Amino acid sequence: MLKKIHFTILLLVTIFLGLGNAQAQKKNTNTKIKNIVLVHGAFVDGSGWRSVYDILSKNGYNVTIAQIPLTSLKDDNATVRRILDKLDGPAVLVGHSWGGTVITESSSHANVASLVYVTAFQPDKGETTDKWYSSQPGLPEAGILPPDNEGFAYYDIEKFHAGFAADLSHDQATFMAHAQKPILASSFTTAVTAADWHTKPTFGIVPTADKSINPIILRNMYKRSGTKITEIKGASHAVFISRPQEVANVIISASK
Template identity: 55%
Template sequence: MKTSIKFSDNLRFLVFTILFIAALVGLGTHVANAQPKRIKNIVLVHGAFADGSGWKPVYDILVNKGYHVSIVQNPLTSLKADVDATNSVIDRQDGKVILVGHSWGGTVITEAGVNEKVAALVYVAAFMPDKGETTGKWVAAAPAAPEAGFTVPDQFGFVYFDPAKFYGGFAADLSQAQSDLMSASQVPIMGKCFEEPVEQVAWKNKPSYGIIATHDKALSPSTERAMYERAKAKITEIKGSHVIFISQPEEVADVIIKAANAS
């Protein structure tokens, strides 16, 4: 025996409304899932003769824009030690990472960037060596600027940026007082670091961005360009000294943000 059930008009309307809302929720979820998710994790790696505190201006900008920023403190005792320190920070992140390196930090991120969490690399007035190359090769790729100079390794093997040349050769677009403090607190690097060859090269397989500091005296802008062009990195020129991430933090942060949005 068949039973026929007749819905009232109100009940039919209620069922239709429920189904319509469910369809909209499903569509909204699909659209949300289809939206590319911006990378929120930024890891900053300092170079020789400095420490992570120099990244503060860039850090402040990125944090205020909602990014999660971590800063590596490199021991500067060997390439492996610095790569290990960087990977330790990368591994703590809860998702993909934009890895940023300044100067010697570029050599570090070239190796550490093979970490599967790294989505893209940003080189800030940085070294960008290929497999088997040393940082020292690129230090010597162009004549040294007269404003710059390193000390010879001391009895422990540490090398300093010549204090007498620090302002003109390293931080000429900062105040004299700020440069003097950086010089007095500089972190020396083991000289052997510059002779250690790179074994893994992340930029061959991951998007890379290179910032040329046009008034750099510590690392020749022409050398920066040569490395970046060889790697087919997206290049941005910014007027500033070797510590451009301190003197022009907004422009440096903009490049990092572009890398995060494009990855």
């Protein structure tokens, strides 16, 4: 009888320890950065991240969307840094288009653990966005207009669908064109003062059908920096709206 009780106790202890180890292993497997900050680019605002936000939030991430003013690199960087200051720990910092320049400038913040460039500019310290944008011939569908009398640049409404959001419906692209947020053009000629993609894990998305930024430019920037590249075939410059799951998958990879 005593032998039977002793065996039962040993069995229970073994099961308990086994479950504990399994839970610990599962917990370790799922360990990841919980904070994500999404930064929009020129001519749009943060609402375009809605589908990506929904996917990430449902996966347990704390997601913050930066509404940058697009009035200067300094102002945009300050907006992102205010968000980073308030976080309780490390974050994945994500930028789309011009937002790539902004996250590069913000990359030295202590809470930035990794970077994701979504068809985004990735200048080095001392470089400008325009340096890279002008490094390859512009595509005919692209529609960035010369700055107006106040120095703000808009995207040509007539070219917005083909140039910015070809894989969205005509109605959605038309709405986005009329709701666009202009950028102070001098932002494009302002050099960044930080570039921690040199030392932090960095991921980049290349939509192969982007007509706003020549994909050759994206590949050249990302290859120079050793960025882990994901190409999304047939996607437009609005890839964060048209292909949210694929974009979210890259962000999730950057969180591990």
